[in-house]
Structures are given as structure tokens and as C-alpha cells.
Amino acid sequence: MVTTDTAPSRPRRADATRNRAALVAAARRVFERDGYVRARITDIADEAGVAHGSFYSHFEGKQEIFAAVMAEVEEEMLHPGPALTAAGGDPVAVIAAANLAYLEAYRRNARLMALLEQVATVDEDFRELRLQRTAAFLARNARAIRRLQRAGLADQELDADLASLALSSMMSRSAYVAFVLGRAPGGPGVPADIDRLADTLTRLWVNALRMTE
Amino acid sequence: MVTTDTAPSRPRRADATRNRAALVAAARRVFERDGYVRARITDIADEAGVAHGSFYSHFEGKQEIFAAVMAEVEEEMLHPGPALTAAGGDPVAVIAAANLAYLEAYRRNARLMALLEQVATVDEDFRELRLQRTAAFLARNARAIRRLQRAGLADQELDADLASLALSSMMSRSAYVAFVLGRAPGGPGVPADIDRLADTLTRLWVNALRMTE
């Protein structure tokens, strides 16, 4: 493999980049382990093998490095994998693919999704961020539902916005309960069987929208 | 000096009872205002008009007084109102009544429900508590779904436990988004119209379980 490693770029910039990356990686680990509230800058720096002071060369505080961590997660969440696009013309297949992709992405980043949830309850700025994401998610689903209604493929009686709220909630919360709370308590070992959960959710979507008739 | 134990031991109890109550009430206010993490014992005592030291005569710490606050809320959440029982034989009506009751209770205690959510992300013990509640909620709904399936009133293909997980999630998260996040963003002013939300949720339940056929 050929890399541009030889390029000298700028003198000390190498250390800087390395340290910044080390801090973000360490922060991710510490946040996952201790939660946002209990995580200490000290620990993040230690974990990164970096002096405390160096932290402040790169981030203003806990908030900022958390944002950096979430930015990384963001990307991971946004790569739905090829399945979604390959779904072809069948609307049910599209939903099934989207649901499975969502669950898989959620499972991959479960700890950090839970974290964002926590941070949103504690920090005003992240509350806002999470709100915007939720809104975007709801809007997208509402659009999809309206499209199906217009095509005569979904229950016309439903208020698309409220249905989107409800079904989006079903998705996100189910994933949260399944992957963060660890297992569906009192039920089957859900996390072990992501496909069955995805199937059920898809069937519920389809039923709920009355796409079958 | 010798006193007769029977009578004079009570007088101080008046102060004690009063202070305890004042602390719980103050704690509720402070928790709602500042959230669990930021709430300080100091503030709770101040808000209650009680010396800091007195706090520890009644509670071991923040955790314990929070439990006391939640115990109060518990009762409010558990009084479903008469509607539910009066629903008679119609299963759809039962679901509709239960859903409305749930939303109303949630709305009444939205701040504290959000709080419990927050605390669960921060405190191991409350995580457990919340888990148990969630499990109970899921179990109850799973039982109901199975009953309907057995009666031929619900989609037999559905895994009752997973369906319960999904539909229960839909309920709790929708309520959270609507009443805690303030308004369904990008949609109609949901909180203003609890009845429409309840109707939509009920319709989705009914559709999802295919109770209409």
C-alpha cells in the first residue's frame, strides 16, 4: 500500500495531530466507561497518555471533546450500508432494509447513543443538538408516510406527522431498550436476535400503516 | 431530670415530620428546576428553609431523597382514573382509554419522568429500578397482546414479546418527545392536542395488531 507518509507537511504538526486523535479516542473510551457526568478531563488525558495541559491545546472543555467524539459517531451512524439502496421498488423491502440498517447502526454505537441521551439531559447545547436530530428524523419519516398515503399505499386516516412521531419513537426507543438496557427484560434475549426484532418492527410498520391492503 | 417517655417524646416529632416534608417538597422543586445532576443538597436544604445538617437526619444523600420524591410521583402515575375500567367489553375502547390515561399521567409528571430518565443514566440503582418498571410495563402489554392473539383478535404472526417491546416503546417515547422535548418538532403542536395524539397512537396500535379484521 502506498501512503503519503513521506510528505513532511509542517514540523511539529505530527505530534499535534497524534495527540488530538489520542484524546478523542481516549475520551470515547472514558465516556463509554464512566458516562459523561463522571468522566474527568484528568482521566481522559491520562488515558491518552498526554499531559493535562495538552488537553486544553485542543479542546475548551468536556463539552467540546464530547462533540468531537459524537462527530465521529455521526459518520458511523450515517453509513447505512449497501442494503438500503439495493431494496429496489418494493416499499416494504425498503422499510425492512432501513429498519435493519438502523438497528445495526444503533447496536454498533449503543453506548454512545445512550451517552448522547444522558448528555442531552444535562447540557443545554446538546439538548438542542439532539432535538434537531430528532426533528430531522421525524420529518424524514413523515415525508415517507405522506408519499405512501398519496400513492394509496398507507392508511389515509392517519395524521402523517403524528404517525411519524409514534413510529419513529417506536424505532429509537426499541433500539434503546434492546441494546442499551441490555436485553428486553422479561422477554427473549433481544440483542442476540437483531433480525427477529427488525422483522417484528417492520411488520408493525407495515401493519400500522395498513400497507398490506 | 427524669421525664415520662410516653408523652414528651413526640413534641420534637412535629419538627421532624415538618422538616422531612419540607425537604421532599423542596427537592422536587429543585430537581425539576436544575435536574438531578446539578441539584445540590445545599440548595434543597435552603429551599426547604432547613439547616444543611438537618438534611442528613432524614436522608442519606441525594439518591435517597430522590427516591422519596419518586415515591410520591409513583402514586400519581398509578392512578389511571376510572375511564379504564369503565371501558367495558370493547378491546379497542380499552386500548384507547389506557393510552389516553397514560398520556395524561405522563403529561402531568413530564418533568419528573424526564428526571427519572436522567437519573437512570447516571445512577446504577435507579437504572435497576427503571429497568424493572419497564419490564413490568412490557410484560403487562405482552400479556394483553397474547390474550388478543388467543382470542383471534390480533395478528398471530407477531412475536408478542417483541411487539410489546415495540409498542410500549412507541407509547413511552412518543410521550417523552411530545411532553418533554416540548413539542413534536417539525410537526403540529402536539402537547396542545393530547387527544389527537392519543387517537393516532390508538389507531396505530389497532392497525399494528390487525385488530380490525
Next chain:
Amino acid sequence: MVTTDTAPSRPRRADATRNRAALVAAARRVFERDGYVRARITDIADEAGVAHGSFYSHFEGKQEIFAAVMAEVEEEMLHPGPALTAAGGDPVAVIAAANLAYLEAYRRNARLMALLEQVATVDEDFRELRLQRTAAFLARNARAIRRLQRAGLADQELDADLASLALSSMMSRSAYVAFVLGRAPGGPGVPADIDRLADTLTRLWVNALRMTE
């Protein structure tokens, strides 16, 4: 000796008073030793034999405890001793008495006067305070000069305000140089001979205002 030690006053208030006093006394020592800028809250608390945290039960910060120290000094500076009033009708004797009293008070609190000077260069609030004191001092001397001018006892050509500025400056700075800088460098051991300094200053006042003619 009889004291009111027996008076119980309020329960724990005794400790509080004692600690506050200990902190102020300790602060005075630390400030005199290290100067305002280098003095550390830590050292003040240690020197007072009090926990760091207790400092903040009594003062908001370094600024505030410094103000408390200066308030004590204030009183000492304001007790001119009996000499001043006993001066009788002779204006020269009044000036002589006032000058001596000023020098003695200054010498007694030399370290802290120097300190105030330092703090004024560093802290906006104290700059203001010092300014007001200086203004009061100038105004008082300007009034005295005008009185003498009106009585035909002082050079009518002099601008009373500017003369006050000049002569007041002469007093305060001479005291500073003599008692703070330690000794009049290149001259006689001034601090050892406060009376000769007072005599010279008085003679200069009298000459400068032409009170002798």
C-alpha cells in the same frame, strides 16, 4: 480580670467568630510577608489553622479579606492621638502636631500602607478606594490652606488646590520613602529619627505657605 466569657451567646457562633478573626489576622501576616499578589488563599488558611474551605465561609476571595484587613488598619490610621487637639490656637503648632501624628500613624502601618499602594496598582476596586482617600486628604488640606489665606497667614498667590496637591504629596511620599523604602537612601537614617523628619516637614510647610511673615 473579669470577662464576659460566660455569656453563651449562640451555639457554634463562637467558632465562627474565632475563625474569622484568625483568618483576618493570618491574612495580615501573610500579606505583609508576601505582598498581595503572591499571597495565596491556601497560605492564609494554613496560617490561620483553618481548613481551606472555611475561608470561603467568611470571604469571597482574596479581595474581600484584604478589604477586611484594611478596615482594621483604617481605624488605627484614624486615631490621631491627643496631641492634635491640644495644639491650641497656634496654627504652626497645629500643623506640627498633625504632621507628627501622620508620620507616627504611617510608621505604625507602613507595611500595609505600602500594600494598599500595591493593591491599588493591581485591583480596580482598590484603585478607586485609594483615589477617594487621596481626594479626601487633598480636600481637607486645601480647605486648611484657604483658611490660612483668608486669615492673611498664607501666601495669597498660591492656588490652594494645587498647593494642597503638592504639600499633601510631600507628606505621603516622604513617609513612604522613609518608612517603606526603609531609610532615606544616601541620607541620614530617617526612620530612626521621626521627630527630625517631622520638624523639617513642618518647617517646609510653614515656609512654603509663607506663614512666618
Next chain:
Amino acid sequence: MVTTDTAPSRPRRADATRNRAALVAAARRVFERDGYVRARITDIADEAGVAHGSFYSHFEGKQEIFAAVMAEVEEEMLHPGPALTAAGGDPVAVIAAANLAYLEAYRRNARLMALLEQVATVDEDFRELRLQRTAAFLARNARAIRRLQRAGLADQELDADLASLALSSMMSRSAYVAFVLGRAPGGPGVPADIDRLADTLTRLWVNALRMTE
């Protein structure tokens, strides 16, 4: 490798000289703006548009660059202008000229004079420096007074050293109050009228030494 010391060593000197000058100029600005204590090496380097590390190529620390700044001021303070020498034989005219020159020089560098005052309260080395200057100033004035006394032009009763202390103090402190504290508080706008202040000071000198008789 052996190099000829004469020529090739200079090329880099261009950067060096430029940076050193930039740092001194920046330091002056920062010191005037923030005072010695609050001024940060960081800010000086930033203000000079130079890397932090470069600072230490030229100076050992804040102390040293402050000395460099003061060395510049020194020169400005020491150029009395031609007026002084032109005063001719009249002693009063000499004093008047010297006083005006002093006030003008002080006003020109008021900020930095105040700064030196501040630094002297904080830093042992500069305390010493300031002391020496003061001593030199006092000694010069004491010599002048003795000369006048010997010539029968000044009050023989005065202790020349103490009189020098007093009158020198009058000059320096009046200038400080007028130009640093901003205005003679409670009096006329002194800084606006440097000539009247100079006249008054001169008249007070003349009177104080009884040069008129």
C-alpha cells in the same frame, strides 16, 4: 567546521533583531494595557506576532523584557530638553525649568512610571533599581540645596537631606497623582494645565527654601 566569524554569522541576525524589537514594542503595549502582574508572556508574544518559544530566545522572562522596556523609557526621561541649560544664572529660573522639564517627561511616560512603581512593589530586583534612582534623585537635590545654603540663598536651618527627601517627594508624587491618578481629585483638572502646576511647585520650592529673602 570552522567558519569565519565575521561575515556569515549575520544573515539570521535580521530575523532576530526584528523579533526582539517587536517583542519589546509589544511588551510595552501589553504592560501599559494590563500592568506588569497581569501581563502574560503569551500575550506579549501574540501581540508581537511571534511564536511563544521565540520569546525565550531573547529574554529569560517577564522581568528581563520589562527591564528592556524601561531602558527605552530611561532615555526619554533623561533628555531634559535644552531649556534647563539655557536658564542662565538665575537659580529660581533653573528650578522652574527643571520642574517643568520633570513634569513634562513624567507626563509623557506616565503609564510606564506607574508601571515601574507597581513592579517595584512586586519584584525585589526592581525595588532595588527604583531605590537607587530615588537615591540619586535625592542626592542631586540635596547637593543643590546645600549649594544654595552655602550661597546664602536658602534657609540655613533646614537639614538639606531631609529637605531634599521632602521636596523630591513633593515633585514625584504630585506628578504621579496628577498624571497617573488622572486628575487631582477634588481640584482643578491638573493634567490639562501642566504650566500652572509647574508654577505652583516652583513657588513652593522657592518659598520652602526661603530663596526670596
Next chain:
DNA sequence: AATGAATGAGGTTTCATTCAT
């Protein structure tokens, strides 16, 4: 010499908890 990131000692402040009265 210039660069600019790394280092880490150091001081402030907060607040849960204790404890003598």
C-alpha cells in the same frame, strides 16, 4: 533562531458530609 505544541506544577473554588453545641 523560529516555531508552536507539550508539559505539569500550582492555586482556586465547590460542596457533600461531619460534628459540637
Next chain:
DNA sequence: TATGAATGAAACCTCATTCAT
């Protein structure tokens, strides 16, 4: 039990100084 000051463990953040490039 109430009181409220004392306690002291944390944790944060700053900034002078170093150092590899």
C-alpha cells in the same frame, strides 16, 4: 433532632517554560 460552621477531597484550568523539528 436542629443548627450551621468546619472540613477537606476533588477537579478544573492557566500559563511559564521546555524542546523536537
